[in-house]
Amino acid sequence: MRNKNRTRILAAAAAAGLLLSAVPAYAFSDITDSKQAAIVQSLQDKGLIQGVSASKFAPNAKLTNAQAVQLIVDAIGLETAKKKTDAPPWFLSVPQDAWYAGALKTALERGVVIDGTWDANGVPTRQQFAKLLYLGLLQKGNYANVSKYTSIADAKQIAAKNRVAVEYLLMTKVAALDSKKNFRPTAAITRMEAAEMIYHAERMVNKSYASSDKATVTYKVENVDPNFNKVTLTRGNLPGAGHGLKIRRIEFVSDTEAVITYVPTSPPSGGSGTTYPASAVAYVPVVYDITVKAE
Structure with a gap:
């Protein structure tokens, strides 16, 4: 059933120009960094992300809220999280045949807090994406909690409600600062930046870079x-x-x-x-x- 749903979602996304056909390793002409190319290929092999055309990935294009939710749900397997509650009433206003509706419903039911101002076509900032990813990871397992402070040059730009999420992703190496120790929290997250975080989050969940279920x-x-x-x-x-x-x-x-x-x-x-x-x-x-x- 999950494979059928994934096929339907990818097909609908492709029709909307969001995720298009897969291409061979290192074939995207607009990705010149070998590490980034390997990350995209790994995610592509797992059906988590695709290019925007046969030869382009558009690494610097902005991610949408709908794409962000779909990536997070798929990458960390959020549908298998233990917590499950009813989606909030505002979800009924979302077009139920939208390609992202299933992922959004799963995220809401599995404890990812999203309010009714959510706009599928809106563009999340880096700190907003970090918060969603952090909330998703918390629902998947008892991961090691970090109490080591990170020196972030632009920390004052991080909203108080997002600070823990950013710190958590930095400490678990899901996210990283740039060469000047900036997180750039208010910048819109790009497709490549999201792919990098998703790559490390997926490894954290599926390769035991965290606590076992017993402790x-x-x-x-x-x-x-x-x-x-x-x-x-x-x-x-x-x-x-x-x-x-x-x-x-x-x-x-x-x-x-x-x-x-x-x-x-x-x-x-x-x-x-x-x-x-x-x-x-x-x-x-x-x-x-x-x-x-x-x-």
């Missing part, structure tokens, strides 16, 4: 001396005595990024053997940005 884990980064940061992982909502948390490994995946992998632990059968506390600590050189994920 909710937060982590805190503290600078303890000029050379090292202390990273404290804490498991919450423990189901009982003996349940804990263990750091499995620390990988320095580049000159600037370290990945800490943990595993939730359960009490040993028979009541004997090693048990682990509900928190674990690691020390990482300050030159590394830190990502925490479940094994």
Whole structure:
């Protein structure tokens, strides 16, 4: 049923000039950056995004609200989120045969808060898109919560209601600042910028760059001396005595990024053997940005 719906949606979108036929890898003449081309190809292979013609992707074109909702719902599989409530009354004013109606209904039912001023053809800003994506991710799993402040040069331009969402996406590396440490929150998000965030969000959901279903884990980064940061992982909502948390490994995946992998632990059968506390600590050189994920 989902495949039939996806086919119908893509066909309708193509007819509206929104998403058109797929093309081979690196075939878009208007994408010259190899990393961006690889991101678009990956999303295209998964049926999440398409070009605007056989040879053009239009990376700098503005995304619409309808396209944003469709991307987020599809990329993170929002229809499988646990929460489900009735769509708000204002949804009845949306044309029910619109190509985006199904995705919008899913987003509203699964906890993504969108008010009645929503306009399908409107253009979301980067911070507005970040907020929608953040709300969608929250419905999909118990991801590691970050309590490390990011230095954002244009932070004053971020609305207070969107600040947590922006910080979250930056800390989980779903989004990134530019070379001048700006997020450009009030700029309209482009197709390429949305594709980049969606690419990393989809990987976060589908490749376990977050907590397992069995544990909710937060982590805190503290600078303890000029050379090292202390990273404290804490498991919450423990189901009982003996349940804990263990750091499995620390990988320095580049000159600037370290990945800490943990595993939730359960009490040993028979009541004997090693048990682990509900928190674990690691020390990482300050030159590394830190990502925490479940094994």
